[in-house]
Each structure stands twice: as C-alpha cells, then as structure tokens.
Amino acid sequence: MLSKNKVIRLALDDVDSPTYGCTTFSLSLIINQLIEEKVKFLDYPHLVRLNPNIPWKTRGNGSVSLTVEHDDPEHIFRIAKKIVYKSYVEADKKSTPAIVLFYGQDLNDELISFSEEALYKVLSVKRAKLLLEKYNFLYKTYGGEIGLVGALSGLSNTLTEHTYEIICYRYPENYLKPRKIDPYSIIEMSNKTYPYTYNNYDPLTNRILITPHGPDPIFFGIRGLFPKILVKAFNMLKMEEKPSHYVIFKTNQGTNSHLKTLFKIKDIKPYYSVKVRGKVKTRPIIKEGGHVFFLLEDESSNITCAAYEPTKSFRKIILNLRPADIIEVGGGIRPPTKKDNMTLNIEYLKVLELAEDLSYENPKCSKCGRHMKSIGKGKGFKCDKCKIKSTTANKIAIKNPRNIKHDIYLPPPSAHRHLTKPLQYYRIDLTKNFLLEKNLFFKSFK
Numbered sequence: 001m002l003s004k005n006k007v008i009r010l011a012l013d014d015v016d017s018p019t020y021g022c023t024t025f026s027l028s029l030i031i032n033q034l035i036e037e038k039v040k041f042l043d044y045p046h047l048v049r050l051n052p053n054i055p056w057k058t059r060g061n062g063s064v065s066l067t068v069e070h071d072d073p074e075h076i077f078r079i080a081k082k083i084v085y086k087s088y089v090e091a092d093k094k095s096t097p098a099i100v101l102f103y104g105q106d107l108n109d110e111l112i113s114f115s116e117e118a119l120y121k122v123l124s125v126k127r128a129k130l131l132l133e134k135y136n137f138l139y140k141t142y143g144g145e146i147g148l149v150g151a152l153s154g155l156s157n158t159l160t161e162h163t164y165e166i167i168c169y170r171y172p173e174n175y176l177k178p179r180k181i182d183p184y185s186i187i188e189m190s191n192k193t194y195p196y197t198y199n200n201y202d203p204l205t206n207r208i209l210i211t212p213h214g215p216d217p218i219f220f221g222i223r224g225l226f227p228k229i230l231v232k233a234f235n236m237l238k239m240e241e242k243p244s245h246y247v248i249f250k251t252n253q254g255t256n257s258h259l260k261t262l263f264k265i266k267d268i269k270p271y272y273s274v275k276v277r278g279k280v281k282t283r284p285i286i287k288e289g290g291h292v293f294f295l296l297e298d299e300s301s302n303i304t305c306a307a308y309e310p311t312k313s314f315r316k317i318i319l320n321l322r323p324a325d326i327i328e329v330g331g332g333i334r335p336p337t338k339k340d341n342m343t344l345n346i347e348y349l350k351v352l353e354l355a356e357d358l359s360y361e362n363p364k365c366s367k368c369g370r371h372m373k374s375i376g377k378g379k380g381f382k383c384d385k386c387k388i389k390s391t392t393a394n395k396i397a398i399k400n401p402r403n404i405k406h407d408i409y410l411p412p413p414s415a416h417r418h419l420t421k422p423l424q425y426y427r428i429d430l431t432k433n434f435l436l437e438k439n440l441f442f443k444s445f446k
C-alpha cells in the first residue's frame with residue numbers, strides 16, 4: 001500500500017524566456033534524471049495551460065508538473081533546482097522560473113480552487129505565496145516571483161477533463177536549423193489517426209501545426225485522446241532529423257477548461273476568459289482590418305464581441321448573426337483602448353435560438369403589380385406608372401432565409417488556442433484515465 005507521505009508533486013513555470021528555453025523541456029530533463037535513478041512515477045507528467053488571455057504570460061502560459069513516490073522531498077527538489085538554474089543561466093537570466101514542491105498531503109479544496117481560478121482569472125503572487133506557506137511547500141524562484149502563480153496552479157490542477165500530447169525534443173546543435181520532417185507523412189498520420197489525434201495541420205490554410213517555428217528545444221508535438229495513439233502517430237512520421245527524446249504529457253489542452261464559468265456581462269473584467277449567454281443586440285459589421293464586431297446583451301449589461309481577421313472563415317459565420325438571436329460565446333476579454341470598448345474575442349459560438357430575419361419592402365400596386373414608391377413618411381405610397389395612390393398600404397415584411405443553424409461554430413484550427421476544444425471532441429468523454437504504463441511516457445533516443 002502506498003503511503004501518502006511518500007507522494008511528491010513538483011511543478012515548474014516560467015523557465016522559458018521570449019527567446020530561449022522551454023518549461024516542458026526542463027521538466028523532461030528532470031524526468032530523465034529521475035528515471036535513471038529508478039524513481040517511481042505515479043501519473044503521466046502534467047502540462048496545464050492557464051488563462052491564455054493574461055498579457056504577461058510567457059509564450060504558451062503552460063505550467064508542468066510530475067507526481068512521484070519518494071522518501072526524500074529535498075532530494076527531488078535539489079535535482080529540480082539544479083536543472084532549472086542551469087536553464088536560467090543559459091537564458092541570460094531573462095526568465096523568471098519558479099519551482100514548487102508539495103509532499104506528504106493530499107491536494108485540498110483551497111489549492112484546487114486556486115488552480116481552477118487560474119484558468120480564467122488574473123491571480124496575485126501574494127495569494128499564491130500565502131498558500132505555499134500555509135501548506136508547507138518547498139519553493140524557489142529565480143529573477144522574480146511571478147512564476148509561482150502558474151507553478152502552484154499547475155501542481156494543484158487535477159485534470160479531470162484531459163487529453164494527451166507527445167512532445168518530442170531536439171538535440172541542441174539543431175536548435176537554429178529548420179525542422180526536418182516530411183510534411184506528407186504528417187498529413188498521412190493526421191488522416192489515419194483522426195479523430196484520435198487533432199490539429200496536426202489546418203487543411204483550410206494548408207499549414208502544418210505540430211511544429212513550432214522558434215529556436216526552441218521542441219521538435220514537434222502531437223495532440224490526441226490517449227497515450228498509445230500518440231506513440232503510433234509518432235512512429236508514422238518521417239523525420240530527417242534525429243530526435244533527442246520525447247515525453248507524453250496529460251494535459252487540459254483541447255478541453256475548453258478556461259471557458260467553464262458562465263459570467264454575467266457586468267461581472268466581466270479585462271484579461272478574463274469567460275462564457276456568456278445573451279441576445280445579439282446589433283447586426284455584425286466588418287471594420288477596418290477585416291475584423292467583425294457586434295454587441296451582445298444580457299439582463300445585466302452589454303459587451304462588444306469580435307471575430308478578428310486571423311479567424312478567417314469564422315467571420316462569415318458571425319456575419320450571419322442577427323439582432324435577437326440567442327447565443328452563447330466563449331472567449332478572452334481585451335481591455336478597452338482609446339478606440340475600442342472592452343471586447344470579447346470569440347473562441348467559440350453556440351447558437352441557441354434563431355430570431356426571424358425580416359426585411360421590408362414597399363407594397364405592390366393593385367393594378368399593375370409593381371412596387372409603389374413612398375410619398376413621404378406616413379403619407380402613403382404611389383405607383384409611378386398607374387398614378388394610383390394608397391394611404392392605407394403598409395410596407396411588406398419579407399422573411400429572409402437564415403444561413404446559420406442551432407449548432408456550435410469554431411474558428412479554423414490555425415486560430416485555436418492550446419485550450420480550444422476541437423469540434424470533434426464536444427461529444428467525447430474527456431474524463432477517462434489511462435493507466436501509466438512503464439516506458440510509455442518517456443523515451444530517449446540517445
């Protein structure tokens with residue numbers, strides 16, 4: 001029987017700077033060392049994406065953690081500090097890494113609610129530190145303490161709904177070179193593993209999505225529903241560059257976990273990620289830059305909603321909304337600027353009720369059947385040809401066809417956030433757990 005006193009949770013955040021390193025990579029080095037020391041892992045390593053709308057996030061706003069069984073928390077902490085400090089120095093001390101370690105206790109409600117709020121709100125370092133002290137965490141920061149919020153949230157997230165990602169890393173000598181991987185093998189893998197992997201490439205824009213573009217240690221990452229399919233997908237790729245190692249993470253990516261909380265519009269604040277239900281107040285319009293905007297109202301207030309240019313074809317769907325439609329939207333809140341009000345950047349649209357889309361035309365002449373002309377407001381209509389006048393005729397309402405259904409709509413994959421739930425996963429149970437099989441979640445090619 002496993003004693004809970006031996007359970008150690010360790011999390012990292014902000015090991016990356018805008019130009020160097022990667023938090024998941026540092027964790028992969030820690031995992032490598034723990035495996036060499038034959039330490040027992042109790043779950044897949046976790047990759048927790050936090051509120052994507054926080055402006056001071058590092059690239060992906062992702063925190064990583066692992067859970068192991070061990071007698072000596074100080075030993076695990078020392079290994080983490082050594083590896084993270086090395087990366088901090090290599091990043092010219094431009095990053096602000098944080099390491100937190102929790103041991104000898106189960107996660108409690110206070111920690112879990114902190115992690116849940118970190119998915120959609122803006123939390124303070126002060127609050128994180130109070131919890132770290134209260135529950136006797138070991139923790140260490142370099143260059144600043146901002147990473148404590150993410151590290152604590154990552155460690156405390158139970159990942160009830162989750163997917164997996166296999167992340168493959170490069171040898172350092174390749175960091176500055178282009179990633180060599182046959183694009184056709186990626187497309188073939190994607191087709192053969194659908195829907196068990198997702199967002200490998202965007203057929204609409206023909207863009208490969210599994211490879212990042214910067215000089216970082218990640219070769220590529222494949223996302224999907226369970227670990228075994230990811231190993232299979234990995235083996236289908238034709239790589240012309242030797243991979244260094246891979247890690248399979250359990251993650252909240254693809255679960256919309258940042259958009260679970262329904263907000264009244266009056267309670268919305270800048271940088272939050274929110275879900276709102278309301279009535280379309282104004283007909284959507286295209287503005288400069290190709291961005292589409294409309295007003296949404298609920299019983300408390302109203303807010304501008306936007307589908308920005310990068311969401312491409314999604315904007316055409318938004319343009320089909322009409323006043324009085326009842327919808328639900330989820331998305332991030334942009335603060336007001338000199339030009340614009342606070343704006344909800346739509347990540348998904350759910351149409352709940354469609355209103356009638358009416359337009360009005362002038363009545364027809366009783367003699368010749370042509371449309372009559374208005375004489376003036378409230379003065380009636382007149383036929384130009386027959387010279388017939390009518391003061392009792394009214395404009396005729398025409399019911400326009402609606403080019404939108406009761407359905408869920410998303411921007412194309414290239415505009416998705418890490419957390420965006422792909423359309424094909426709305427009907428899949430994402431709470432299923434998969435047993436941690438030895439030698440499945442980590443592989444070194446050295």
Ligand SMILES: [Zn+2]
Pocket residue numbers: 365366367368369370383384385386387388
């Ligand atoms: Zn006429």
